[in-house]
Amino acid sequence: xxxxxxxxxxxxxxxxxxxxxxxxxxxxxxxxxxxxxxxxxxxxxxxxxxxxxxxxxxxxxxxxxxxxxxxxxxxxxxxxxxxxxxxxxxxxxxxxxxxxxxxxxxxxxxxxxxxxxxxxxxxxxxxxxxxxxxxxxxxxxxxxxxxxxxxxxxxxxxxxxxxxxxxxxxxxxxxxxxxxxxxxxxxxxxxxxxxxxxxxxxxxxxxxxxxxxxxxxxxxxxxxxxxxxx
Numbered sequence: 001x002x003x004x005x006x007x008x009x010x011x012x013x014x015x016x017x018x019x020x021x022x023x024x025x026x027x028x029x030x031x032x033x034x035x036x037x038x039x040x041x042x043x044x045x046x047x048x049x050x051x052x053x054x055x056x057x058x059x060x061x062x063x064x065x066x067x068x069x070x071x072x073x074x075x076x077x078x079x080x081x082x083x084x085x086x087x088x089x090x091x092x093x094x095x096x097x098x099x100x101x102x103x104x105x106x107x108x109x110x111x112x113x114x115x116x117x118x119x120x121x122x123x124x125x126x127x128x129x130x131x132x133x134x135x136x137x138x139x140x141x142x143x144x145x146x147x148x149x150x151x152x153x154x155x156x157x158x159x160x161x162x163x164x165x166x167x168x169x170x171x172x173x174x175x176x177x178x179x180x181x182x183x184x185x186x187x188x189x190x191x192x193x194x195x196x197x198x199x200x201x202x203x204x205x206x207x208x209x210x211x212x213x214x215x216x217x218x219x220x221x222x223x224x225x226x227x228x229x230x
Contacts (some may be wrong), residue, residue, distance in 0.1 A: 001062070001073075006055040008048070008093055011039055049097050050108070056108045062116075067118035068108060069213045077144075079104050080122065082214055084145050084163075084204040124210035133209055135182050138168055140215035141208040145201065154184045159201060165190055168196030169203050 009015055016039065042048045056079075059071040069074045078086035079094035080101045086092050094104045102121070119176050126208040133141075142163045143150045152160040161183050168179045169190070180187045208214035 001063075006007055006051075006058070008052065008055075008096075010040075011041060029152075033110055047100060049132060052093055052097055053071060053108060053111075057111055058111060060111070061113045063147045066115035068114070068121070069118070076108065077214070082122065082145065083147060084159075084198070084201045103159045113159065117224075122207070122214060124207035124214075131172065135168070135174075135178075136207060137212075138171070138205075139164060139182070139213060142205045143166060144207045145205040149179055151183070159198070162197040163201045163205055165193040166199075166202045167209070170206075 027033055056076045059065050060068055065071045074088050075082050075093060081091055113146055139153060140151045142160050146160050148160050153164050154160045164183055165179060176187050176190055180190055195225050
């Protein structure tokens with residue numbers, strides 16, 4: 001949220017101390033001050049589910065967005081499997097709550113504060129064929145799935161570059177020269193970049209690609225890119 005954050009985490013002295021250090025570093029870096037409230041223990045799965053629902057819908061109920069999928073400062077996308085290397089590691093909050101991705105989605109968005117469009121499941125849960133996408137959409141989907149900036153595709157060694165090349169070549173329909181130009185490398189470099197792309201990262205980026213809400217993590221790049229097939 002703009003003026004506070006909610007965190008679910010295993011409660012022990014080590015993790016609390018680490019969390020305090022993170023907030024202290026943030027305060028020094030950005031000139032902010034954090035007041036850390038005493039942690040509230042959660043003693044049952046029912047309470048955990050209720051508090052998670054409250055937190056994921058916090059921005060919606062505050063009128064900051066109409067759809068929890070459109071609120072980037074949240075682990076909602078992580079819980080639905082829409083972020084590569086999700087916050088919380090393998091044991092995401094969805095697993096802790098005992099939900100499948102579909103159950104997690106409906107448990108969260110079935111709320112009168114959400115818009116009607118928010119109740120549409122992510123497109124990756126539906127049958128999708130004949131996917132056509134622009135380079136801008138692919139870049140945004142890769143950046144969203146990796147929580148990075150679209151321009152990170154130009155950075156040597158950054159996973160966004162390899163993920164974009166992997167997804168773009170998998171979709172097909174565009175010459176290698178166009179794909180290489182989109183990430184600022186030579187055509188000869190595409191093979192090695194494709195080999196470095198993690199299949200799991202490509203899979204998550206593809207999930208984000210098929211639903212416009214899921215590649216809205218950050219603004220599309222200002223640089224004009226060609227459409228696939230050009």
